[in-house]
Amino acid sequence: MAISCANSVADGNQRELVQHGSMFFPIGCYADDMSTDTVPWHWHEEFEYALDFQKETVFLVENMRVRLLPGDGIFINSGVLHSVDRSGRGKFHSGVFHSRLISGNRDSIFWEKLVKPLLSDSALRYVVLHREIPWQNQALSCFQSAWNAVEAEQEDYENFVRYQLTAALGLLSRNCPVITQSLSCQERIDAGRIRAMLEYIDANFAYELTVEEIAASVNISPSTCLRCFRQLMNTTPMQYVKITRLEKAAQMLKTTRKTAKETALDCGFNDVSYFTKAFREKMGVTPKEYRKQTKK
16 A cells, blocks of 8 residues: 655755655655644645545645635645644545656656646645535546555556546646746745745754844845745744644654653753644643554
């Protein structure tokens, strides 16, 4: 079975480091469970889709909160910052695939007709897919069929998966111009600043941080820093720092044997009681309970 749980790890520029699939078949399919998993802010070269939501789930895509209900789906373009609000603690399926799975090289008709239009459209950040809209229902069915085929791994499933994804991208390419989510020139500038500030936070989350230091990392004022975070990520710099520390702590609890106290200190929390309270508020369980859940 080629399905696994999502385990997003990003580098200092919030670019995801996980390899999705293999060099020969670059797609990864995941069964996501927000009761135990976290999906921190990240981006990747690959396209991504999510569907089969068991309950309402909120995706955070740059400056947007995207509410998805059972039956809905979402397509996220290459290079777009995104995350998942785990407060709903729902389950869903996702697929992450590289464009070369469809196009091969850039001399192909598949690149020109399907991949290039999506990658070159700076206004296309994401598309919400609804079952009641015929072409979107077709795209969802294609994405779901691809996910199911990767799970089953039946004979010649690779060709079937490529066919289904090609059909889905064809539907998106033909229909997306009327529903794209556009960023203004200022928002694109702010998006670049945000990526650089996230890089700084990721490299320094274990240390004391202030808004002034974060702003100085990209040579902007504290007020501009606050505006960037509020407008593009719907949060504040220090709230993002706190969330980053908690997500790092969750990952550490899953992958190491460090105690809750050691984890707290390594992730920038000097007060263990506060760490435990904050962790429970975000994850719904204490650090100790979370470790037990994820070790099952």
